[in-house]
Amino acid sequence: MTHRRKLQGGLAALLLTGAVVALLWAGKPEMKVYFASDFKDQAYADAVYRKVAAAWKRPAKMPHEGRKTVVIAAILRNGSVPRPILHRESGVVEWDQAALAAVKKAAPFHPLPKSYPNSSVEVHFHFEYAP
DSSP states (O other), X not given: OHHHHHHHHHHHHHHHHHHHHXXXXXXXXXXXXXEOTTOOOHXXXXXXXXXXXXXXXXXXXXXXXXXXXXXXXXXXXXXXOSOOEEEEOOSOHHHHHHHHHHHHHHOSOOOOOTTOOSSEEEEEEEEEEEO
């Protein structure tokens, strides 16, 4: 019986070690934001990123590594976002809906900087599970 307990304890330790290693090598959820190339106000872009990141509620089910959701939104001069669209789906409905919901919940943003000459700016929000 003693050898059996040692074997069971050793097997449990091995499984636990394997689980820890798997977690260390597993991917992680990431969000990236891309503004139109003519938009140069980094402080504004950072504020938009922080607001959407804070609103993003990651679901338990994640897409396969390398898959992502892309939400495209136009931020109008007054900071509103009329209709963000789900441009690219990850293959996991819950993940895609959480990404779209984060952009909708974060809006409205601050008005566009006075230095930006256009009436709106297109922004791409990438939500991915990266290796």
